[in-house]
Amino acid sequence: MNLRKYLKVYKKFLHTSLASELEYKANILVDLITAILSLIGSIFLLSIFFQNNGYIxxxxxxxxxxxQGIYTILNGITNTWFNPNLTEIVKHIREGTLDFVLLKPIDSQFFISLKKINPSGFLEIMLGFFLLLFCIRINQINLSLSFLALSLITIICSICILYSLWFFYIYYHYLVC
Amino acid sequence: MIFNLINRKIFTLLKVQYSNMLEYRVEIALWAISGIIPFFMLNIWTNNNLNESINISDVMLSRYFLCAFFVRQFSVVWVVFSFEEDSLMGKVSPYLIQPLNPFFRYFAQHLAEQITRFPFALIIAFFFFIFNPESIWIPNLSILLLSIVSTFLSFLIQFLIQSIVACLCFWTEKASSIERLLFIPTLFLSGLLAPVVSFPSYVKSWIYLTPFPYLIDFPANLLSGNKTNISAGLSMQILWIFLLFPLFKKIWSEGTKKYTAMGS
Structure with a gap:
């Protein structure tokens, strides 16, 4: 019952924030190009380090x-979910509108950390996955079920750590503002 | 008389912005600390002896990255973010009726921030020398002056580019994404993460025609005493400013013609 309510609310969040982001279509297009270029730039930098050395x-x-692939995925998750919400929280605190959030009959942390979504981060997550698939091929990694399960668990853990680090910042803001 | 008036304007703007910036000194200190990425890069280079292949000694490379840190500290530009916010909030309209181009305001803001940032950058450099005592050096006065000039020119180039991007707000309302796009080549090609001499030759063949290596690589090489062509670098910087300034003037006059205040 409760879970269903939260799922329903989250659907609404998705709907409204996607609608408001799609208002600025050119913005999204530029963000997509930025994501591609930044991955190219990172690989370029890596290739400089490796150009005369086999191993580092x-x-x-x-x-x-x-x-690089895992970083790109995590960065995409940050840009999609964490970053837009964090800027929103800072704004809430500065403008004094956080009270309205706290008064809502819903978990405040849920509301505050999942309300907004930035669709241009999805491309980064996809790029990261493609890079990982490519790496699995060129490194000739044998995929087995236990290997995949372990990788998935570690990535989920790292996402949880990332979430905690990003929203730990809120409490810092509570303290200084 | 007119000169006196301009002088007074500049002085007042700087004073106001400096006291404004001093209010946010903790934030500026944090910004200064967040700029230490060249030191991480230095570690990657020297700990793996990667610099042997590009013929730069450890000491010279550490000076290079320290100088890159300094140049970056004094050429950080964020005018597009300020302008975008002001334009979205409708604050640009009152600025436009004042007898002063609003970009002077942002320019003074940046200069004031650099003055505030200076002591923090010095403290970071002090710690850098504690950990790397062998890389202490004193550049001679003419080189020091020249590199201050070229750092300022680099700041001007970036300020002009961002102001041009900021003027796009008159058409699209949100221009900061274009700035984020431009930041990618600036980050990877300017020499902040790796000196331009280390780039592969297929990049080096065209990179010196772009403004990027003159933003950090050239002033940092100059100050650190690494090999660089001083007159060519300075003239390229000035050339880019002469190319960008008319463009900015043009887009500004077009944009202000296009601009209509909300509700008019």
């Missing part, structure tokens, strides 16, 4: 790309 700290270029 025991890592091959192909292996270092895996880190």
């Amino acid at each position: 700290g025991g890592w091959k270029f192909e292996q270092a790309l895996i880190i």
Whole structure:
């Protein structure tokens, strides 16, 4: 019952924030190009480090790309969910509208940390996944069920840590403002 | 008389913005600390002996990255974000009727921020030298002056580019995404993360025609005493300013003609 209510509210969140973001279509297009360019830039930087060295700290270029892929996924998640909500919270606190959030008959943390979504981060998540798939091929990693399950668990843990770090910042803001 | 008036305007603007910036000194200190990414890059380069292949010694490379840090500290520009907010909030209209181009206001804001930032940057440099005592050096006075000039020119180039982007707010309302797009080549090609000499030759063949290496790589090489062509670098910087300034004037006059205040 409760879960269903939250799911329903989250659907509304998705709907409203996507609608408001799609108002600025050119903005989204530019953001998509930015995501692609920034991945190219990072790989370019990595290739500079590796241009005369086979190994850095025991890592091959192909292996270092895996880190880049995971970073790109996590950065995409940050840009899609965490970053837009955090800026919103700072605005709430500055303008004194946080009270209205606290008064709502819904979990405040749920409301405040999931209300907004920025669709241009999705491309980054996808790019990260493609890069990972590519890395699995060039590194000839054998995919087994237990390997996939372990990777999934570690990535989910890292997303949880990232969430906690980002929204830990709110409490910092509570303290200083 | 007119000169005196302009002088007074500049002085007042700077004074107001400086006291404004001092209010946010903690935030500026945090910004200064967040700019230490060149030091991480230095660590990657020297700990893996990557610099051997590009013929720069550890000491010279550490000076390079310290200078890159300094140049970046004094050429950070955010005018497009301020302008976008002011334009969305409708604050641009009152600025426009004042007998002063609003960009002077933002310009003074940036200069005041740099003055506020200066002591923090010095403290960070002090810690850098504690950990890397062998890289202490004293550049001679003419080089120091030249690199201050070229850092300022680099700041001007970036300020002009961002002001041009900011003027796009007159048409699209949100221009900061274009700035985020432009920031990507600035980040990777300006020499903040890796000196331009280390770039592969297929990039080096065209990069010196773009403004990017003159933003950080050239002033940092100059100040740190690494090999660089001083006259060519300075003239390219001035050339870019001469190219960008008329463009800014043009887009500004077009934009203000296009602009209508809300409710008019």
